[in-house]
Amino acid sequence: MTGVSMDYPLIECITGDIARQADVEAVVNAANAQLESGGGVAGALHRAAGPELAQAGRPLAPIRPGQAVITEGFALPNAWVIHCLGPVYGVDEPSAELLAGCYREALGLAQQQGIRRVAFPALSTGVFGYPLNEAAEIAVSTVLTTLPACPDIELVRFVLFDEASRGVHQRWLETLTDND
Ligand code: AR6
Numbered sequence: 001m002t003g004v005s006m007d008y009p010l011i012e013c014i015t016g017d018i019a020r021q022a023d024v025e026a027v028v029n030a031a032n033a034q035l036e037s038g039g040g041v042a043g044a045l046h047r048a049a050g051p052e053l054a055q056a057g058r059p060l061a062p063i064r065p066g067q068a069v070i071t072e073g074f075a076l077p078n079a080w081v082i083h084c085l086g087p088v089y090g091v092d093e094p095s096a097e098l099l100a101g102c103y104r105e106a107l108g109l110a111q112q113q114g115i116r117r118v119a120f121p122a123l124s125t126g127v128f129g130y131p132l133n134e135a136a137e138i139a140v141s142t143v144l145t146t147l148p149a150c151p152d153i154e155l156v157r158f159v160l161f162d163e164a165s166r167g168v169h170q171r172w173l174e175t176l177t178d179n180d
Contacts, residue, residue: 086124
């Protein structure tokens, strides 16, 4: 997909910690099927949110790859956490469709809930092994194609752990929006 033309809500790519995004109403969790704490993003969010986050997830679990569910954010600075189960690369197939499904479902839940500002990590690119460049293309292109159906969303922020990952997302954003 190239050269999509529309008035974009702000999409930005920053380095940072997904558990420290105080100015967005919702953060997205790179969850496990049981919606329990874990490593990486899930560990950071559960530690910051407190034990209520896992308690709130229990009745919603298990979730399937590509699915998103929403809970409150508890002790996080965010009202909401949107939990996505990304595909395990090479195991959950079709991986690309399942990864795109995470971004679509997460934005759909945000729109339903009246959330205006949402921050995503790079789903599936850690423990789940998705190659960064492929995952970034899917993430950015899916956000771009889904946002027209989400008129209340004003900001989508990709929060990347390191500069290399930020750069890859930024390049896809520029490639896919002609903002270069
Ligand atoms: N803020 C932003 N990005 C982060 C942070 C953070 N605090 N910590 C890690 N990353 P991962 P997955 C980056 O493994 O691949 C969990 O244990 C990281 O560098 O968190 O979807 C769950 O319980 C990587 O690029 O998520 C699941 O079992 C990206 O975020 C499983 O891992 C995602 O890494 C989910 O695996």
